Amino acid sequence: MFKTIPNLKNLLLSGMIAIFLLLPCAYAGLNKWVDEKGQVHYGDRVPSEYLAKEHSQLNEQGVILRTSKALKTEEELSAEESNRKIKAAEDKKRLIKARKQALRDRVLLDTFTRESDLSLARDARIEAIDSQISLAETLIKNDEKKLAGVKGRIDKIEKSGRVAPENLHKEVLSVGRQIQNNYAFIEDKTNERNEILETFKQDISRFRQLKKERSKALEKQRGQ
Numbered sequence: 001m002f003k004t005i006p007n008l009k010n011l012l013l014s015g016m017i018a019i020f021l022l023l024p025c026a027y028a029g030l031n032k033w034v035d036e037k038g039q040v041h042y043g044d045r046v047p048s049e050y051l052a053k054e055h056s057q058l059n060e061q062g063v064i065l066r067t068s069k070a071l072k073t074e075e076e077l078s079a080e081e082s083n084r085k086i087k088a089a090e091d092k093k094r095l096i097k098a099r100k101q102a103l104r105d106r107v108l109l110d111t112f113t114r115e116s117d118l119s120l121a122r123d124a125r126i127e128a129i130d131s132q133i134s135l136a137e138t139l140i141k142n143d144e145k146k147l148a149g150v151k152g153r154i155d156k157i158e159k160s161g162r163v164a165p166e167n168l169h170k171e172v173l174s175v176g177r178q179i180q181n182n183y184a185f186i187e188d189k190t191n192e193r194n195e196i197l198e199t200f201k202q203d204i205s206r207f208r209q210l211k212k213e214r215s216k217a218l219e220k221q222r223g224q
Helices: 004-022 074-111 115-159 166-223
Strands: 030-034 040-043 055-058 064-068
Touching: 074 166, 115 166
Parallel strands: none
Antiparallel strands: 030 040, 030 055, 055 064
């Protein structure tokens, strides 16, 4: 009985060693990977078919030393490149916008001393456009009268049974085009007028902000 105890101890010890050796954490330089079925594998070397997928290297205690990420597919690489280009384009737009704003700020501060100066400049431009619109409207009225007169002459000739001269028909077309051109001119100038008003509205608001920031900066310098 006493002879069998050492043998039993040896068997137990051998079994524990065998179980311990089966544990992944017992291996130095062990690699870990997952197959296509989701099963985890451990081994000294990662099979070639899994090298492109995510796999890890463990130390003797089973702690992950390094993880190699799965290689990206062509679709993923293409999507990343597309996103990179979009971001670069957006960053470029923001930079251009910031530079334009900085330039505009400098022009505002260098050109105008008071807010009233901006208002005077705005009113002068609006007045010039209003004069152009008014002139175009006068031309339209005159051309409409002229057109009505030419058409009346044509009607009178045709009612008498005669054929109206070709030059009268050409004059109708010519005067009609002038009227249409002047209407288009008025529309363009009206849009320009609205844009000027909106631009000056924004400039005046920005000018106030810049003046406040400059005033605060000067006060801070005096305080120092």
